[in-house]
Amino acid sequence: MKHLSDDVLVDLAEGGRTGFDHLETCAVCRARVQAMRQTMGLLQADRVPEPSPLFWDHLSERIARAVREEAIPPRSWWTVARWNWSVAAVAAIIVAVVVIIPIQRKRGSVTGSDFSGATSSPEVGRDNAGNADDVSWALADAGESWQIVEGAAADLDLKGTQDAGIFVRAGSIDRELLMLSDQERRDLVRVIQVELDRSRL
Amino acid sequence: MLSRVWAGTGRSTAAAALGTPARPEWTVTVVQHEPARACADLLNGLDETELVRACLAGTRGAFDIIVERHRRLVYQLCYRFVSNHEDASDLSQDVFLRAYRGLKGFQGQSSLGTWLYRIGVNVCLNRVSAKVPATEPLDARPHQAQGDDPAVQLLRHERAARVRSAIARLPPKQRATLILRIYQELPHQEIAVILGSSVGAVKANFFHALGNLKKILAGESI
Numbered sequence: 001m002k003h004l005s006d007d008v009l010v011d012l013a014e015g016g017r018t019g020f021d022h023l024e025t026c027a028v029c030r031a032r033v034q035a036m037r038q039t040m041g042l043l044q045a046d047r048v049p050e051p052s053p054l055f056w057d058h059l060s061e062r063i064a065r066a067v068r069e070e071a072i073p074p075r076s077w078w079t080v081a082r083w084n085w086s087v088a089a090v091a092a093i094i095v096a097v098v099v100i101i102p103i104q105r106k107r108g109s110v111t112g113s114d115f116s117g118a119t120s121s122p123e124v125g126r127d128n129a130g131n132a133d134d135v136s137w138a139l140a141d142a143g144e145s146w147q148i149v150e151g152a153a154a155d156l157d158l159k160g161t162q163d164a165g166i167f168v169r170a171g172s173i174d175r176e177l178l179m180l181s182d183q184e185r186r187d188l189v190r191v192i193q194v195e196l197d198r199s200r201l
Numbered sequence: 202m203l204s205r206v207w208a209g210t211g212r213s214t215a216a217a218a219l220g221t222p223a224r225p226e227w228t229v230t231v232v233q234h235e236p237a238r239a240c241a242d243l244l245n246g247l248d249e250t251e252l253v254r255a256c257l258a259g260t261r262g263a264f265d266i267i268v269e270r271h272r273r274l275v276y277q278l279c280y281r282f283v284s285n286h287e288d289a290s291d292l293s294q295d296v297f298l299r300a301y302r303g304l305k306g307f308q309g310q311s312s313l314g315t316w317l318y319r320i321g322v323n324v325c326l327n328r329v330s331a332k333v334p335a336t337e338p339l340d341a342r343p344h345q346a347q348g349d350d351p352a353v354q355l356l357r358h359e360r361a362a363r364v365r366s367a368i369a370r371l372p373p374k375q376r377a378t379l380i381l382r383i384y385q386e387l388p389h390q391e392i393a394v395i396l397g398s399s400v401g402a403v404k405a406n407f408f409h410a411l412g413n414l415k416k417i418l419a420g421e422s423i
Contacts, residue, residue, distance in 0.1 A: 007404035046361040063297045
């Protein structure tokens with residue numbers, strides 16, 4: 001008598017196939033199916049112990065930390081290059097504003113600020129900024145082009161700049177932007193706009 | 202989008218002591234408001250392909266969602282290979298890390314779960330071939346069923362330990378097939394994709410795995 005093939009026996013043991021009259025007449029195949037079912041039952045009785053409910057969040061945190069520490073991000077080279085370029089460019093400009101301009105100002109190469117359109121007093125952002133309202137008012141009333149700078153500063157991912165190797169103190173960017181002259185602001189807007197346009201290419 | 206909050210003013214202590222006109226010290230706090238939650242909700246609503254695309258585009262949090270969706274199945278798979286919680290945790294982390302590294306190679310031809318299973322099986326087989334798994338002591342197992350007779354529990358655990366030990370003695374492909382079929386309850390077709398073989402080969406492996414297991418367990422008179 002010809003016996004059933006292995007894959008048919010597997011299907012029968014799993015209950016995936018029915019209607020095989022052969023089993024009724026063949027004791028060997030019947031015993032095989034029975035033995036397979038028995039072994040499967042023994043295996044299925046063993047369950048994975050459920051870990052603590054806190055374990056899952058802990059595992060996710062571990063994985064997230066490990067992923068963050070990965071040196072190579074899972075992106076194509078051009079995405080990485082474009083992203084790094086845009087972040088580094090904007091970050092470099094802002095760092096230049098934070099670091100270079102105050103130095104120039106100390107050397108006397110930059111003359112007093114002039115907030116035309118922001119206030120009639122050029123000193124609002126500098127010496128007379130005695131409270132938060134004055135400062136935020138000065139920022140809010142600045143010219144339309146200033147919105148681009150504000151937008152760039154607001155959208156700037158500080159973590160991203162740190163990843164690019166540039167470290168800035170929270171608040172220092174806003175403070176220095178506030179103290180720029182009209183001409184400096186116009187130049188900054190122009191340079192940032194050029195860099196943003198280039199990063200979109 | 203980030204919103205900014207002006208958070209107060211103050212005079213420097215040194216300047217005040219010297220009686221010099223103090224410049225205000227401004228603290229600007231960058232606070233992430235509702236958009237963060239909205240972003241998480243948005244990511245949660247994405248399907249697998251979109252999540253992978255978001256990861257590749259550098260969207261922060263997209264990979265966390267992938268981990269959250271698949272961590273249980275990956276952990277359980279790893280546990281079946283090593284039979285202890287610590288190693289299973291380490292292996293799970295390794296599986297996801299490898300997945301992250303290889304995400305750009307994910308073609309979407311199979312589901313993300315199948316792809317993770319494939320990575321998981323490879324990682325686990327590599328580990329177990331290099332190291333004999335140590336079954337954890339019975340009292341180290343988390344969340345044991347309460348209320349059972351201790352003697353019954355002990356018997357059950359001993360039996361489980363013997364079964365796991367027997368599975369560990371199977372050839373790698375038979376072992377992987379058995380785990381994926383019995384414990385992960387995957388269809389033969391999916392197992393074939395994971396192991397890179399045919400459905401017929403999977404069924405043959407499963408058949409032989411059960412046969413070998415029966416012999417091993419009979420030898421130990423379970």
